[in-house]
């Protein structure tokens with residue numbers, strides 16, 4: 605059997621109302637001065653209030669940094685670090701979508717180690733130590749609460765990542781009640797992002813593709829595929845919201861150890877250049893990348909297709925089922941109200957070659973694709989998606 609390694613967080617608490625356990629589970633570990641990293645919308649909605657109250661009641665001083673924007677810029681991280689340094693914080697809590705969690709992760713790293721960000725980019729280069737860290741997701745979602753990855757936008761266009769086990773938090777706190785008010789378009793986009801994490805992890809060509817990731821990916825697809833239409837129909841369905849949050853976390857654990865590939869590599873230029881939401885960027889290229897990959901990944905796609913869409917089990921042979929999987933995902937995105945074509949989002953056709961060049965820079969991801977991708981292939985996929 606092939607050797608592998610699996611990293612995850614030391615503790616996960618999942619419960620309706622789990623935020624109320626924050627102080628009991630983590631106040632001592634976070635220390636007396638805590639940086640709470642979030643975004644302005646979540647603060648306005650009052651979503652951070654229970655967490656803040658918990659920590660303050662436990663006697664901690666809480667400094668709030670609420671300036672995280674979607675696809676956060678490197679400058680945002682530096683501002684968060686400055687706020688944390690000024691308050692001499694002893695721990696960091698990230699509360700929000702992937703954007704807030706990623707900034708929180710890197711803030712904990714830079715505040716704890718003082719290392720320059722420029723020396724931490726890439727895989728396994730961060731030195732640490734980091735400050736104590738708790739992550740509380742409000743989207744379902746990136747799975748960032750259980751991944752060793754944090755992504756920033758550099759120079760206005762490039763999405764660049766730090767990947768290191770140091771970025772796994774001490775505690776991931778999952779509370780489905782925080783996601784009840786997630787707007788429809790964000791629910792749809794983040795839900796598809798989570799499904800892509802499971803699909804790309806399962807079929808990952810990484811030498812560390814492993815049985816734990818594959819099992820987690822399949823359970824994630826069952827949960828996500830089985831509930832995504834319901835959360836769109838009724839966002840207040842607590843059981844369905846819980847299933848999505850759990851599914852997104854399991855998919856996060858899967859791809860944290862069997863990394864994602866060309867869907868993400870081709871999605872990043874859309875986020876970087878045109879500021880499309882991360883999940884929407886993924887949705888736009890998803891069916892086209894799967895069709896491109898099908899000759900190399902038909903067996904994997906055919907195996908997981910019925911996890912998300914049980915009736916696909918009836919389709920044979922596996923090549924046909926793999927293509928039906930791509931079609932069904934495209935149909936799902938359409939039914940969820942996500943735009944289907946790049947041109948619907950005013951992306952000019954002339955931009956496609958530049959996007960293809962940018963996608964080729966995502967070598968960290970492309971090495972995990974089941975089929976090698978050339979710049980010409982990337983361009984053809986964008987043409988198909990346009």
Ligand SMILES: NC(=O)c1ccc[n+]([C@@H]2O[C@H](COP(=O)([O-])OP(=O)(O)OC[C@H]3O[C@@H](n4cnc5c(N)ncnc54)[C@H](O)[C@@H]3O)[C@@H](O)[C@H]2O)c1
Nearest residue numbers: 645674675701702703742743746748751753755785786882
């Ligand atoms: N670290 C990782 O492993 C990883 C994985 C995938 C993506 N990412 C990154 O994560 C970012 C995307 O994160 P995201 O998709 O979670 O979105 P996000 O954090 O950018 O949030 C999107 C919007 O949804 C709003 N929102 C979030 N939760 C809400 C709630 N419960 N109720 C109402 N509004 C809410 C936010 O205020 C924001 O306006 C990207 O930068 C992407 O590159 C990271």
Ligand SMILES: [Fe+2]
Nearest residue numbers: 746797801882
């Ligand atoms: Fe993603």
